[in-house]
Structure formats: C-alpha cells, structure tokens
Amino acid sequence: MGAFLEVSYVSKYFPDPSGRGMQCIFKDVQCGIDQGTFVTVVGHSGCGKSTLLNIIAGLERASAGGVVLDGKEIDAPGLDRMVVFQNFALMPWMSVYENIRVAVKAAHPAWAQTQVHACVLKYIEMVGLTDAASKRPAMLSGGMRQRVGIARAFSVEPKVLLLDEPFAQIDALTRGAIQEELVSIWMRTRNTVFMVTHDVDEAILLSDRIMLMTRGPEAEIAEVVDITIPRPRSRTSIIEHPHYYKIRNHIIHFLVERSRRCDRPAEAMSHHTGGIHG
C-alpha cells in the first residue's frame, strides 16, 4: 500500500468473441510504482497490456479492483496521466505545433498566449523538431511522429506517463535513436513512467523494473525483475554490463516457456477458451 501509483487487484473481462459470455483478459493484477521510477510490463501480444494501461489512463474501466494515483482513485481520464500511443494518435488536421499547443493549453488554461507559445516551442525543441513545427503529421516519418507524441505527453507535465508500445511502429534504426532520446529526457525530468512493450531489449534499456505478464486469457503478473544496471545507459554500453544477458535470457525464457504454463495447465490448450460464462 501507499506507492505513488497503486494498481490493486485489477481484473478485466470483455465480452467473448462468440458473444455468449465474458472472457477474463487478466485477473488480480497488482503492482505499486514509486514516484520517479520507470516501470515496464512485458508480455505477449494480446495478454491485455494495452487494456491495463488504458485502465490506468482512465480510458477503460476495470471490471474489478482499482487504481490509486497519489492518493486519489482513478475513474476517468485526467491531465495527471498522459499516454503515448503505439500509433501516435496525432491529430492529422493539425500541424506539429498545433498538436502540442492543444495539449499545453489544456494543461494550462490560464496561461497567456506568449507563455503557451514559449512552452510549445520548448517541447518541440526538446524532441528536435523545430524545423518541422509547421508540418502536418502526414508529412513526417514514423519516428518524427512519435517524437511529437512524446513531446505532447511531456508537455502536459503529467504525474504519470503511460507509454503503450511507443516504438513498435518505428523502423529499427530510428527506434534506437528515439529510445536513447527518451532515456535522456527521462533522466532530466524523472517522471514516473508506466510502459508496456514486448521488446525485451527496449524494456531493459529504459526500465528500473520490469513486470512479466503471462499469456491471456486470465493473464497475470507472474514476476517482477529489478534492473539494477546503473544509469546513464545507452544501447551500446548496456550490453557490456555483466548482468545484461542474464536478465535478457531470463525474460526471454519466461516469455517463451513459463508464460505459457503459468501453473494452470488447462490454459496451454488455447487462447480462446477459458472464458467464464454467465
């Protein structure tokens, strides 16, 4: 109890694809996230990572359990949480500048125009997009678009940043560069970050702590791995750390082998069975 972001016994049920019953996506997920830490959930596709993140964001409701942020129960979206989406979710009819301005204005309704302007420029500069400020997202590469997404999320100065596979749709070469940019931005701001991903290297590079989620249905957090590799980290330096491959192998082993068994043999049969009916 009492962590900055407290996820307690959160379960989520969705209607079965057959439409007859409910399917348990994940069950009794608990975790506490301390202020200023970077925590990542790693799990297979479809295990409910995005759903969990959306519950924390307030975009989705938990079927059971609850989330408390800084002593306040979460039941709706709010400016104290901001999401970076896998598919960027930028407004395509707005320029880069306008996309960030709408966020800054929302976060600081009382600010004067000049103050808003300065703030927008600061965040555009932070992600190195000053030259592209007047362009629309369609004119930008995937990497540049996600830089806008990151700038927008940071610009509202949320208590918790929620990253939903933020680099999954970015080409491999750019991905590394943006991951390192995110590391350096985070080192300066020390936001509390909750990220979900299925990229193990990305998780190790960025996180203080990695939570391993089993496959759905009825997924759960089976294990928590603390990443003690000292910061600052970079993609090249981190692989030289003596623990790197040990951690990496451990997580991959989990994902390949143990996430499937998960102490409940019945689950291994299929992803689609195991719904509860009623």
Added chain:
Amino acid sequence: MTLAVPNETFRAVALSALLLFAALFVWQLASTPSGGGRTQGLPGPAAVATVTWEMLSEPFYDRGPNDKGIGFQVLSSLGRVAIGYSLASVVAIFLGVILGLNPILLKAANPYIQILKPISPLAWMPLFLYTIKDATGAMILVIFMSTLWPTLANTAFGVSAIKRDYLNVAALLQLSWWGRFFKVILPAAAPTIVAGLRISIGSAWVAVVAAEMLVGGTGIGYFVWNEWNNLSLTRVMFAILVIGVVGLILDAGFTRLARAIAYIE
C-alpha cells in the same frame, strides 16, 4: 508526365467545346426559324443569346413587382437559400454530432430519418403555409427541410466513424465539450460533413426554384414562372442557364472548401 497533363486538359477542353457546338446545333435545328409563331417550337440559341445580353447588361433594374432585373431575382433566391441553408446546417451538424457520438441514439433515430429523408421538401409547403401563414417563411422552411437530411446523415456518419484515438486524446486532455467539438470532432469529421453540405446546397438550390414557382413574389423561380405566364420562352431558357450557372458556382465553392479542410491520416 508533365507534358501529358496539359495535353489531357487540352483534349478535354476541346471535347467540351465540341459537345457545346453539337448541343447548340441540335438546339438550332429543334427551334423554329426566326419569325415563326410564338407558341410553336423553341427559341433558338441566337434569340436566347440576345436576351442573355440584354438581361445581363442591366441586371438590377426594377420596373414594378413583375419586372425586375435578373440580378435582383438571383439575389433574392440566394438570400432565402442563405437563411434556410445556414439554419438547417447548424441544426443538422449539431444533431448529427449528438447522434454520431451516441450509437444507441443513432440507431433509435435512424428509422425516422429514413422516413423523413425521401420526402420532397415541397410536400411540406402547405403545412408551412398553413402554420406560419407567410410565403417567405414557408419558402425558407422548405429550403430548411431540403438541406437538413443530407447534412444530418453525413455528419452523424462522419462523427460515428471518428477514430477512437482522437476522442481518447481529447478525453486525456480533459477538453471541454466545446473544445472537443471545435478542436477534435468538427475537424475530424469535416470531410464527411462538407460532403453532406455540398449535397445540401444542391438540394437547396433545386428546392428554392420550385418553392418560388409556387409562392414566390421574387426570385429566379418566380421569374421562370412569370415569364412562362408571359409566354416568353426565351427568357425562361435564359433563366434555366442562370440557374445552372449559379448552381455550378455554389458547387465549386464547396469543392474548394472540401479541399481546404481535407487531411491525410
């Protein structure tokens, strides 16, 4: 490729001109030779061209209620369209947004929309005349009815198809209802809404001519009816051309608007 574009355009323009000449030729054949009986056959292109020149050289004369320049007539029709169309558009966009955001409400309202949509707007005319007892008001309401449905249907459809992500961002940023409306919903659905507005302006222009033929005292539709009563088919044909050209200009305006608000995902 750079050469092909003007070439293609040139060929299209040449073909257009050819079609025009063919049409004029057929028209000339169909019309009686000049000097023929007034009620037999159609006025030829030359006669219509003369009248066009006369009418356009003095668009704003006023010689009593039954003899006004074409400029006055078009402006009074456009004025009615502007009022009825704006009112209907505001109502249709609002209702459309509300329906588009509430799938259940949309489903509930849909059968009624489907029943009301195919009703000719002119069918409402007697009811409007009876209830508000004012010809201009009734005409404006007819235009209102003619433009409501396309915009409403398109807005509801466009809004219901807005990507979840944009609404999620609006929710995360805690935008107010108006902020969400103007910054997210309207621009996101704008291409579909403008497509509806474009259909609507066409229907409005069709409806105003018909309504004015019934109850107008001014307007291009009234002009057509009046000249028919004067048995001046030349002027009727001139009016038909004017109606077509004004419709074209209105439509072109919306094409430009559509281009301005389009976005690439």
